[in-house]
Amino acid sequence: MIPVRGHEGQTIAVLGLGRSGRATAAALKAGGADVVAWDDGPSGREAAEAEGIELRDLTRASAYEGVSLLVTSPGIAHLYPAPHAAIQAAWEAGVPVDNDIGLFFRSFAAEGFEEFDTLPRVVAVTGSNGKSTTSALIHHILVENGRPAQLAGNIGRGVLDLDPPQDGEVVVLELSSYQTELARALTPDVAVLTNLSPDHLDRHAGPGGYFAAKRRLFAEGGPDRAVIGVDENEGRFLANQLATAAADDRVIAISSGRKLQGPGWNVFARKGFLSEWRKGRQVASVDLRDVPGLPGAHNHQNACAAWAVARSLGLGPRGIEAALRSYPGLPHRSQRVAEKDGVAFVNDSKATNVDSAAKALAAFPRIRWICGGLEKEGGLASLAPQLSHVAKAYVIGREAEAFALKLPGVEAEICGAMAVAVARAMEEAEPGDTVLLAPAAASFDQYDNFEKRGEDFVAEVRARL
Missing domain, CATH: 3.40.1190.10 (Mur-like, catalytic domain)
Incomplete structure (x- = not known):
């Protein structure tokens, strides 16, 4: 642990009690600060209470009496599209806002x-x-x-x-x-x-x-x-x-x-x-x-x-x-999962935007492409230069049909679920093909995060080998 210095005897507020938030609270305490904290979710609050962290509803203006600093987790919006209510309350109280990186x-x-x-x-x-x-x-x-x-x-x-x-x-x-x-x-x-x-x-x-x-x-x-x-x-x-x-x-x-x-x-x-x-x-x-x-x-x-x-x-x-x-590579980032009968299986679930997906598509000559999910701003047009590498797309996600319509010139099958997409890609793959998960979209329509999506792909592939 890196104890946070410069706040000895002060009361510091922590907003967001996930992994980094609880580590921040512990580091502040180790440096001699008193900590109060809040999380919008009951599970976060329960985890914090179990670790002895004092809870205080930081969305209320009165919560900042005697507080010297608010430390917020990175996933919490502090300006756009709208600041979190707790951050607005800190502004009104004249309390500086920082994050764990600054500390x-x-x-x-x-x-x-x-x-x-x-x-x-x-x-x-x-x-x-x-x-x-x-x-x-x-x-x-x-x-x-x-x-x-x-x-x-x-x-x-x-x-x-x-x-x-x-x-x-x-x-x-x-x-x-x-x-x-x-x-x-x-x-x-x-x-x-x-x-x-x-x-x-x-x-x-x-x-x-x-x-x-x-x-x-x-x-x-x-x-x-x-x-x-x-x-x-x-x-x-x-x-x-x-x-x-x-x-x-x-x-x-x-x-x-x-x-x-x-x-x-x-x-x-x-x-x-x-x-x-x-x-x-x-x-x-x-x-x-x-x-x-x-x-x-x-x-x-x-x-x-x-x-x-x-x-x-x-x-x-x-x-x-x-x-x-x-270097062995990282999970979910051009991760080579398996190879069988001349077909490679690659998990690039981290390709959550169009640019990263385009780079993944450019890495392999002939691809059975598993794609789709929660589409981000900007559309899919910039994928066009790499679509010539795609033998066929197998589209997942709740809006799979709409996603597939934005892939001109690519044969696309609406699969919806990962299990269907993996099964169909494996059935049709030929020696020299790469079955590639590079969604070009966020995962939140079906999964908690891109890691869960990648783990599902890996599990489906290995279950069929």
Whole structure:
């Protein structure tokens, strides 16, 4: 646990009592604060009471008497489409609002750091797609090369649930736009933007607000080094804003699909080969085509980001390459579930938006595509360039028929349920095909989350092998 400092003897309110909320309450208590908390759901309140957390209805203005700070969980809207009633009440009472990420960065440096030979460092990864894989891959590379490391944030453990850092340790955080937008402190040593595509637009009032939330990690934090995906205009803009000259190697540009030139520090992947260039010359190259845990151009972009971070932390090319080859992949993200009779089965349930689904489709030559769910804003039009890879679509979800109508030129079967889709895809698959779950939609019409959807796919596949 990372005890939260600076609030000794103060009363701090915590809104949202899921995993991160309860960890925040515990870390505040460990730092000497008094904690009151609230959750809209009775199960959250019951869990908190069982852990000895005092409950107080924070939607009431009177609840903030004597409260110094409100700490809110990332899933709770604090501005758009409308602020939660408890956050509005905090505003009215003049109580500052923060989240666990802000508390973490203010509390990370602990007594005893001055005795370490190498100060602990924080790597923070954000972006629309690939941030989970990139974060896990960075962590894997560090561990495989003998560097102490922990992984937390939007993946795995809550940030305040981490162990106090060791000498030379690297903490790798995956941060969503919900987390970066509100945190009052953002001071990573290395910050990463993988890419940007439309997502969570209701929470940020459009693409401009979404980019602004991501940009805070760099503009507010002032990292020693920034790794920026420059395949979109927003990334190119950000890299240009951060660099003071063309050769400024505090900014490492990464790309998937095009060669990056110039005197700066660049890492890019083309046709399956990763290349690192510094000061106008190539210093390393790796063939990624046969790396099993990183299939497709989108994963090659993740590899570029992880490579850039590892190199900025002083790791050598050979050690990084060996770790890339041993990376097992993450569940629900291009996860190879099984192979039988020349047919591969891949779970990419995390492909909850059109951009991530398009990248998954581009990774395989001939696909039996399981798709559908709760469609997000923006429609499905940008999938068109990759639909030529689809032999047939098997559409799930409550609005499966409407979803299928938005896939022009693709043979589509309305399946509704996952069990039906998997059964039909397996019946019709031929050697060389990939049965791919890449829904291009949220899961909430049928499942609690994308993990449950992916687990259902895996279970249905394995039950039929």
